[in-house]
Amino acid sequence: MSRFVDRVVLHATAGAGGNGCASVHREKFKPLGGPDGGNGGRGGSIVLVVDPGVHTLLDYHHRPHAMAKSGTQGQGSFKNGANAPDLELRVPDGTVVLDGDGEILADLVGVGTRFVAAQGGRGGLGNAALASTARKAPGFALLGEPGEEISYTLELRSLADVGLVGFPSAGKSSLVAALSAARPKIADYPFTTLVPQLGVVSTGEETFTVADVPGLIPGAADGRGLGLEFLRHVERCSVLVHVVDCATFETERDPASDIEALEVELAHYAAALGEGTQGDRLDERPRLIALNKIDIPDASDLVDIVRADLAERFGWPVFAISTASRSGLRELTFAMAERVAAARAAVPAVEPTRTVIRPHAIGDSGFTVESDRELEGGFVVRGERPQRWIRQTNFENDEAVGYLADRLARLGVEEALAKAGAVPGCPVTIGEVTFDWEPSTPAGMAALLTGRGTDVRLEDGHDRVGASDRKRARAARRAHLSDAELAAGARYSSDHEIED
Known part of the structure; x- marks a missing residue:
């Protein structure tokens, strides 16, 4: 026996984006083929669509959880992952969508009216898309973003004259x-x-x-x-x-x-x-x-x-x-x-929907820095871009962590932390990740400037001799030699192609 249901709670979970691929092209006689990792696919969104053939919310009373599929992971040879299809949920004409506070988010009136209940996550970039003149062969890729997970209250308000x-x-x-x-x-x-x-x-x-x-x-x-x-x-x-x-x-x-x-x-x-x-x-x-x-x-x-x-x-x-x-x-x-x-x-004539463009304010950094109320001496960084970058980062890859630090520095996060009173080693929370802050830009109070092509964040813990050390050792060895011996050593090195 069918039932009439005009009020339900819907738990919508969109699909996650697929991870990017970190791959290097390998082919005979081409030892430096370059990165060829593809991007991950987009996760499926959950969309409410008005269907004239649906007259009740009974389906969502029995199945209140809706979950879309996730995008697939990228592959080598520049193969991008497949985008997941959107999950369309059919609702009757006159359905009203409310949030947890009872505020009306959408009034679905008219056949074909659509409302995106949960947005699917974006796919992560592969290392081919991350390559640049400074980072020609990235050894990492970005992770896919998780899809939105939101609960709504759906109410059916009958359409009658x-x-x-x-x-x-x-x-x-x-x-x-x-x-x-x-x-x-x-x-x-x-x-x-x-x-x-x-x-x-x-x-x-x-x-x-x-x-x-x-x-x-x-x-x-x-x-x-x-x-x-x-x-x-x-x-x-x-x-x-x-x-x-x-x-x-x-x-x-x-x-x-x-x-x-x-x-x-x-x-x-x-x-x-x-x-x-x-x-x-x-x-x-x-x-x-x-x-x-x-x-x-x-x-x-x-x-x-x-x-x-x-x-x-x-x-x-x-x-x-x-x-x-x-x-x-x-x-x-x-x-x-x-x-x-x-x-x-x-009733006024229905006007076509206008496209509304809301540009960001010029000079808007897109993030804020606040004191952490839970961690003494800590800070919390809030903003769409920093939090999104955190979700895209694989913290098991040192190079990916360094890339994240570069992005935050270019955005101005380190400078804002220094102005807010942050000191090296203080806990900083972005999204769901908390780490000890170690400034790496001149804005930081303990900034460590390095030469081009080096990154001290990735060189901690090894005893490799740097180029400056080798140059000083060579100068020390040549300090006691006469001009004739130096000329003879230069000719010997040229003939036998030996470098110090």
Whole structure:
């Protein structure tokens, strides 16, 4: 048996990007073939797409976790990894996407409307893309970025032109069945209708939809009963019709008090909702009053008594109807069509979506340096680019770590740390990685300048003799020789091609 679900929590995990490849071209008689590692593929994104064939969020109630595929890793011979396909999730028209704080992120109205719920990670660059004049054969590649992992709340708010509101057993389902081909469940007990029912009505040149909203009771806007679950389905209705039961057996109720009670709930809900989706508030939408069950003699007598009073009190058109004998339905239907047409004419024409370009401010470094509240004497670097570079770095590769340090230095991170009071050895946190800061630029207080082609960060721990040491040793050996001996040694070195 199918179920109607109009509110779910969706956990979306996009695919990670593939890692870049660190490869060197190898071919006979070409010992210096150069780097040929390809880039990693992009991870798949999770996209919500409005599908007219979907009418409920039931699929995501049973399967709340959605995970896209990851991109593949790059290979040698300049072979890039394959991009993962996007995972498209079909949702019904009228779905609203909310974040964890209840803020609306997207209102998916219209067939084909798309919303990227989770962005797939970018693939890492291979060493062929990292080669430069200063680093001709990189021995490393960048890692792929992980995909976004976000949780959303999806709410379905029915798209209908006319919403029928009223107390339980007021005859709303019977009215929908009488006006359209919809066949909702009808029984003689309260709360027979538990989910909204939609019906299509054709009158003259107008065709519109009518929503049978489940019964409301006083306190619905405060969460009593299932009022909040039902009230969201009248947000998009351009016309509201109060269906009043004039044959109720409850002596303490009367048509005026029923209408006033529901208007209080609509006003409370509208105040919490703010501006409506139609551009006006929910409590300002056009209203009609339908006094139902006039086929019963007592109800017919009551209608004659209260009809004029209701019209004067509320200022809305009043119609006496009977879904059993179909009396008064034609007049009510044409009144609905007239107000729906006026509401549609008042809606501004849909303009094509404009491309919005938001350039970054000139001089914006894109990062901030703050004191670390958890580590004494530590600092935290926040920014999109530094954090992304951290995720792309393989910290098991010394050359990759050196490349990261060069990128941070060019961005100005080391200079900003020095100005903030950082000293060599203090803990610095970027993203999820914490390391001891060792400045390597003149901006650092203990900067170590090295010759071209050398990197002291990669030479710690070895006893290799440097070029300057060899030059001093040679000068010391030649210091005690005479000019004749020096000339003879130079001729000997030239003839035998021997270098000191």
